[in-house]
Amino acid sequence: MDSDKTHGKPVTLRYKISEFIIRYSLKIAVLLMVTGIISAYFFLASTAQTLTKQTSQLNAQRYLEALSAFRTLYTEEVVNTAKKQNITISHDYKNIKNAIPLPATLSMALGKEIGKFQSGAKTFLYSPYPFPWRAKENKAIFSQDFSQQAWDSLTDNPKKAFFRFEEVNGQMSIRYAIADVMREGCIDCHNNHAQTPKNDWQLGDVRGVMEVILPINKAQFAAQSSLQATFIVLFTMMGLITIVLFIFFSRIKKDAKKLADSNLEMMDKQQQVNFANEEMSLAIEQLELKAIELVSSNQVKADFMATMSHEIRTPLNGVIGMLSLLKQSEMSHEQNHHTHLATVSASSLLNIINDILDFSKIEADKLFIESVEIHLADLVTNLSSTMAHIAHEKGLELIVDVAQLKHVVARGDPHRIKQILSNLISNAIKFTAKGEVVISTNISVIDDTKLQFSCSVKDTGIGIEQSKLDSMFERFTQEDSSTTRQYGGTGLGLAIVRKLCQLMHGDITVTSQQGRGSTFSFTLLLESCRSVKAELPQLDLSEYRILIVDDNKTNREVLHGQLTLWGACVRQADSAKSALAYLTESLKKAKDKQFDMAILDMHMPEMNGAQLGQQIKANNKLAHLKLIMLTSLARPGDAQYFASLGFDFSLPKPVITADLANAIIQVVNGNEPTKTQPALPVKNDTKKITVKPLPKSTRILLVEDNSINQIVAKSLLTNLGAQVEIASNGKEALSCLENEHFDAVLMDCQMPIMDGYTATKAIRKSHRDYTDIYIIAMTANAMSGDRDKCIAAGMNDYLTKPVDIIALENSLLKALNLPLDQIEAITPQINEPKVTEPKVTEPKVTNNDTEVKPDEPSVSSNAWGKEEFYKRVGQNQQLAERIVTMYCQDMPAEIDKLSQAITAKDDKEIEAIAHKVKGSSANLEATILAQCALEIELAVKENNSDEIELLSIKLKDDFAELIAELEGFLAYNMQ
Incomplete structure (x- = not known):
């Protein structure tokens, strides 16, 4: 409690x-x-x-x-x-x-x-x-x-x-x-x-x-009314809650249920709205089905047009054929006129049908692209030549630049490429009232199997409004509605061109300024073609000064670019007046600084090419000047006409590279160029033009420690047209590659400091820009397995010393991916060095400035293959004397070192010196001494000391005989 x-x-x-x-x-x-x-x-x-x-x-x-x-x-x-x-x-x-x-x-x-x-x-x-x-x-x-x-x-x-x-x-x-x-x-x-x-x-x-x-929607008003009713009920419930808590809770439950029912009703209304939206979506789907039906209808139309084009084309060809036969028959002047009009109309209709047929084939996916060998430079220039007269009749310059076409043979569809080009060129000519049409080409390597051909057609015509550029390649589209009336055409040409470009995995674009002209540029993907290579001329114009006279800047630039590639010193003049000023100025200079040749355009303002040529020929101080005329329209009798004016040659525009080379050679040398005649004879001149297989811009790095071998190799490379830089060992070679660009490397294998094998491996592991450079082994190692050793080290090709000029040329052409003079490159694989028995009678040897005396004593010894040596140095007397002098100065010391190494039994030193003696002697065509040095090398590898002793005695005897002959040669030529 x-x-x-x-x-x-x-x-x-x-x-x-x-x-x-x-x-x-x-x-x-x-x-x-x-x-x-x-x-x-x-x-x-x-x-x-x-x-x-x-x-x-x-x-x-x-x-x-x-x-x-x-x-x-x-x-x-x-x-x-x-x-x-x-x-x-x-x-x-x-x-x-x-x-x-x-x-x-x-x-x-x-x-x-x-x-x-x-x-x-x-x-x-x-x-x-x-x-x-x-x-x-x-x-x-x-x-x-x-x-x-x-x-x-x-x-x-x-x-x-x-x-x-x-x-x-x-x-x-x-x-x-x-x-x-x-x-x-x-x-x-x-x-x-x-x-x-x-x-x-x-x-x-x-x-x-x-x-x-x-x-x-009524449902939305019903929702509002229901919401108002809900709030009224809630207010009533709040009043009852103040009286009895039980009533409050019971009422809240009932109202919650009513609210839930109201939400369900609202959801029902929302479903009705969704149903209405689905009906709208169904209507949209029906519209899309109608659109698909329209597309299908277009396909049916395309198939129908293809069939009808075929059917119309057959009788139309018959009409044209009959008109052609009719024109060959005897008719009155009026009949001839009517026949001509009918032929023009039929041809126009045939072109329209062909456009429709091609477009229908493309739309129906029934046009196939061929793959055949194409000489691209020939295709472009030949097609341009066939269309040149149309341009020239309108007073237009048609300029073709194919100087950048290095890989001029590929696989593709020549018909379709011509169709693209002819469409673009004809459009350019059609829409150009004055000025020029320039066709520029280029080709680039995508990979081992693919090439990208790029081409642009630029004109100075009416141009295209910027707002119309995006629709230019749509069917039935031209710049405006008046174009068809003024210039004709179906409006399908550019649409077909784009489709063809896309079928050949390329595309086409256009840039334009209204009133200033347009440029259409397209690309195509072609296949590489290694089985056949087309040959482009490689002239040596390094001694020539050439003046180009043409009022058209583009034409001058194209010619300037090509002539510069051939090594010429070129100057441009845009008028006859400027040309005369340049020529007058040149007369004040030394003779070797004056112009040797002038290439003149016929059509120029104020004074044309013919008038300029006459003024030049009237001046006796310019008599030596060679003149080549370029004409827009080649007409019968032009050659004779211009020859009578003093011109040495005339060429039609557009100028093709091969034709220009042929003209220059004929003007200066007077002979056709050939593969077997690299140095053409001189005609009435102290200079000559040589045709060399390598472009003048080719840069070769020669890696060689032997000074005699350096001179011989550099001479061979220079004669082929290359620029040469020398490195004495692998370390110097790496430094050169770091600082300069080279197209290929000639690599000796045995060198001090860093040998060729080590240098090649370092290049391949460098991950620098030069890591993939083409490396050619150039070695006196000619034993079985030496080639495989070079390839394993990372080299691309292999040449043995003494280097064969044809093998060297073919190897460099492969390195540069240029045309081969011979389809199969020579790749020597021998077990023993080449030994050639010299002939008893000594040949007559000449060069530009000197000639061996005809009474020179004949050779009594076979120690020196003099004839073969002169071939190796390109018949150059001064170079031959220089190499022999160096050999006589350097080699006695090497023979002494070899004797000392043999006495000391230093196998490594013996092998190195014997290798050097072998290489230098082989390049001199002292094959007997080179053979003996090779045998010493082999004896060292076999560890045969007795054989080395015997061979060293023979080497001294052979060397004494060789030196005596070489010193006699030098003494005779010093007289």
């Missing part, structure tokens, strides 16, 4: 505190709930109203956008096609046979049909400028204040929609209007229609209003 009493007071107090908290907390909670519900009511009511308006506005906007998109699609794809097929387009299409409705008529009909599924939506299209058959309807519509306000608003701001909510036929609706602006495809119809109320429409003008009256 005490305990209960003790704890009674705290329990009572605790209960009262709890009751107080519950009572006031409940009141506060109810107050907060009431406040929250009131706030929520106003917030939700406002949000629901805003959402309703936004949803209605969005639905109306999408409705008109879909209708407008359909109208645009119908105008561009159906109406334009119907116009081409001469199908009637009318608002009264139901009463006209085979007619189709106008875009506006069909759009309103479609809106009416859609409205049946869109809760009674209604669509209107009205304008202050209606056609007569819509005038009454428009007048009634404009009597409404909304229509007039919509027109005023949209006229001021066409991009902003005009709308408002109002009750229509007892139902709340949104009236939504957008501007109906003038489209490109509609301008012609509206301006030129017989009953048009306005004929000065322009693109983007507001021609009317497109309006939709869209009833607001």
Whole structure:
């Protein structure tokens, strides 16, 4: 009891505190709930109203956008096609046979049909400028204040929609209007229609209003009413909660259930909205199906056109053939004229049919690309030559630049490449009234099997408007509608060109400035062709000064580039007056600084090429000057005419590289160039032109420690046309490669400091720009397995010393990927060095300046192959004397070192010196001594000391005999 009493007071107090908290907390909670519900009511009511308006506005906007998109699609794809097929387009299409409705008529009909599924939506299209058959309807519509306000608003701001909510036929609706602006495809119809109320429409003008009256969904109003009822119930419940907590909880449960039911009802309404959207999507899918049907129809049309083109082409070819036969028969002048007109018309029709046929083949995916060998330079130049007369008849310069075509043979479709080029060139000529058409080509290596052929055709014609550039390669498209009338054509040519480029894995682009000309550039992917290489001439004009006289800058630059590649010193003159000034100035200089040749253009302002040539020939001080004439039109008798004026040669434009080389050689040397005659004889001149297999820009790094071998190798390379840099060992070679660019490396194998094998491996592991450079082993090691050792070290090819000039030439041509003089490159693989028995009778040796005396004593010894040695140094007397002198100075010391090494039994030193003696002697064609040195090398490898002793005695005897002969040779030539 005490305990209960003790704890009674705290329990009572605790209960009262709890009751107080519950009572006031409940009141506060109810107050907060009431406040929250009131706030929520106003917030939700406002949000629901805003959402309703936004949803209605969005639905109306999408409705008109879909209708407008359909109208645009119908105008561009159906109406334009119907116009081409001469199908009637009318608002009264139901009463006209085979007619189709106008875009506006069909759009309103479609809106009416859609409205049946869109809760009674209604669509209107009205304008202050209606056609007569819509005038009454428009007048009634404009009597409404909304229509007039919509027109005023949209006229001021066409991009902003005009709308408002109002009750229509007892139902709340949104009236939504957008501007109906003038489209490109509609301008012609509206301006030129017989009953048009306005004929000065322009693109983007507001021609009317497109309006939709869209009833607001009833479900949205029902949701708002349900929300209001819910809040009323909640307020009632809050009043009852203040009386009895039990009633509050029971009521809250019931109201929660009602709220859930209301949400379910709202979800049902939302599903109805989704169903309506799905119906809209279904309608869009049906439109897409119609579009697919149109595409299929186009394919059927393409197949039909291909068949019809074939059928038409056959009798048309017969017509042209018969006209050709008719022209060969006897006819009157009038009959000849009529036949000519008929032939021109038939040819034009044939070209149109061919374009349609090709395009139809492409559309039907029935055009196939061939793969045959093509001489690209010949293809471009020959095609240009056939079209040159068209350009020249218009007074245009046709310039062809194929100087960059290094790989001039590839595999592709020559017919289609010609088709692309002829289309672009003929277009350039057609749309150019004065100036020039320049054809520039290039080719680049993609990989071992692919080449990319690039070509651009640039003109100085009428140009193309920038807004039209993107559509130039679409079918039936030209710069404007007057182009076809003025210049002719189907509008299919460029579309076919793009398709052909794409079929050959390339593309075409165009840049243009209106009034200044256009440039069409295309690329094609071709296959590499290694079986046959076409040969481009490589002249050595390093001793020549040439003057180019042409008023056309591009023509001068093309000629300048080609002549510079051949090493000539070139100067340009843009007029006859400037040319005469340059020539007068040159006469004041030394003879070797004067011009040797002038290339003149025939057609120049003020004074033409023929008149300039006559003035030059009239000056006795310029009698030495060789003259070449460039003519736009090659006519019968031109050669004789220009020869009578004093010209040495005449060439037609465009100038082909091979023809230019042939002309220069004939003018200076008087002979045709041949492969077996690199140095042509001189005719009435102290200079000569040589045809060399390597471009003058070829740079070779020669890595060789032996000074005699350096001189011989450098002489051989220089005679082939290359520039040579020398490194004495592998370390120096790496330094040279770091600092300079080279096209190939000739690498000796045995060298001090760093040998050729080590240097090659270092190059391959360097990961620098030169890591893949072509390396040719040039070694006196000719034993079995030496070639494999060089290849294993990373070298690309292998030559033995003494180096054969043909083998060296072929190896370098392979390194540079240039045309081979011989299909099979010579790659010597021998077990013993070459030993040639010298002939007893000594040949007569000549060079440019000296000649060996005819009474020189004959050779009585076979120690030195003098005849073969002279062949090796290119019959150069001074070089021969220099090499023999160096050999006589350096080799006695090497023989002494060899004797000392043999006495000391230093096998490594013996082998190194014997190798050096072998290489130097072989290059001198001292084959007996070289053979003995080789045998010493082999004896060292076999560790045969007795054989080394015997061979060293023989080596001294052979060397003494050789030195005696060489010193006699030098003594005789010093006389």
